[in-house]
Amino acid sequence: MNAPTAHAAYSSALPRIALLAVAAAEALYALALRIDAWLARRRHAAADRQALASMSDRDLMDIGINRASVDAVAGGAWTRDWPR
Numbered sequence: 001m002n003a004p005t006a007h008a009a010y011s012s013a014l015p016r017i018a019l020l021a022v023a024a025a026e027a028l029y030a031l032a033l034r035i036d037a038w039l040a041r042r043r044h045a046a047a048d049r050q051a052l053a054s055m056s057d058r059d060l061m062d063i064g065i066n067r068a069s070v071d072a073v074a075g076g077a078w079t080r081d082w083p084r
Contacts (some may be wrong), residue, residue: 051073 009028052060052070060066065073 045074045076 049070052065052074057067060070065078069078
């Protein structure tokens with residue numbers, strides 16, 4: 001007679017455990033998406049940095065930046081000195 005009582009106690013906890021597992025899976029999925037987007041931004045910045053670094057000083061001057069600003073431009077932290 002103890003088995004049905006014990007089974008009933010476990011059966012009430014199972015939906016809560018399932019909801020917690022689903023919530024944890026959704027949180028991990030959201031974290032994976034954020035990490036993937038961060039890695040994509042890093043890859044894009046690295047490609048931009050490589051492209052700018054391969055340009056000559058004259059080409060960089062033509063587009064309005066100098067060699068010292070290449071990392072800032074590729075990282076997205078660079079702004080022009082004059083208002084648009």
